[in-house]
Amino acid sequence: MSLNKIIAAGGFVCLAIYLFVTAPPPLPSQAARASDARALPVVHLFDAVNAINDAARSTYTARVVGGGLKAGLKYGEDWAEPGVEKGPLPALFLRLAAAKMEAKPPRLGLYLGSDAPIEASNLFRGAQANAFEQLRATSAPVFSKTERGDEVAMYPDIASAQPCVTCHNEHEDSPKTDWTLGDIMGATTWTYPAATLSAAEYLEVTEALYRSVEEAYQDYLDKAAGFADPVPAGPGWPDAENRILPDLPTFMAAVRAKAGDPVMRALILTTAKEMGQ
Structure with missing residues (x-):
């Protein structure tokens, strides 16, 4: 089967990744041309990481927290304190993943x-507040630059799961x-130091x-395993x-499946462009 047919059949994704990982280093002139051909506008990266974030948030909120509450598990802001038998609220789970990302x-x-x-x-506050006003008015992402030249993308955080809505409505603060449901x-907000990559x-x-989300979820599994009545982890949902x-492979498989299409879309288009398609 020709490469064009492989692309048309949808199998080109795996092949492109395989060739990318295993191919010998190109000659300098080849490397320069390939680098130019693979130049991606940073908006593609922002779309991809936001899709991963959305997948992690919705999976954790609806399937872990939502199901966990039905199973008698608890979630709160003090989840990380010694002796507290709770899991992180969805926003805290995402902040934990963000902290893991900062270390990479x-x-x-x-x-x-x-x-x-x-x-x-x-x-x-300030510029972020102004950007959020625009986002709330249009429901569309807002793109800008920082004073030092970093690229910035702000995406709406939509209430997509009932546990999130209930928690915010009932929280004393x-x-x-x-x-x-459906409210913004x-x-x-994402930042990256280059306009292309x-x-x-x-x-x-x-x-x-993905690894940061994985590490954040593992922190919760470790915490739950230490409860007075340990919570078992396995290939299922509460x-x-x-x-x-859900154990780590089960949770991450759900996240990757949900985010997979938008994450790979830009890479497929860019590789096809490099091959002259």
Whole structure:
């Protein structure tokens, strides 16, 4: 089968990744041309990492927290305190993943904020507040630059799961208590120090974010395993009849499946461009 047919059949993704990883180093002139051909606008990266973030958030909120509450598990802001038998709230889970990301080489920044946050430190101010006004008015991402030239992308944080809505409406520190499904509750802001990046950098950053989500979830599994009545982890999901947590492979498989299409889309288009398609 020709390469064009492989691309048309949809099998080119695996082949492109395989060739990318295993191919010998190109000659300098070849490397320069390939680097130019693989130049991706950073917006493709922002779309991809935001898709991963959305997948992690919705999977954790609906399937882990939502199911966990039915199973009798608890979640709270003090989850990390010694002796507290709780898991992290969805926003804290994502902040934990963001902290894990900050410790990795790719210079991708992540900030979660709102105009009505439970935590006052998450209140948008200045340029972020102005960008969020625009986002709330249009429901579309807002792109800008920082004073030092970093690329910035702000995406709407939509209430997509009932446990998130219920938690915010019932929290004693919430300044807003009438959230409904589909509301824009806040925004996720990403920063990256370049306007374009190579396919290799794209893969490096997206995989680093996946690993950060993985590490954050493992922290919860470790915590739950130390409860007075340990919560077992396995290939399943919690519900009213099952006091369990999905193990790491199960959770990450769900996240990757949900985010897979948008993450790979830019890489496929860029590689096809490089091959002259």
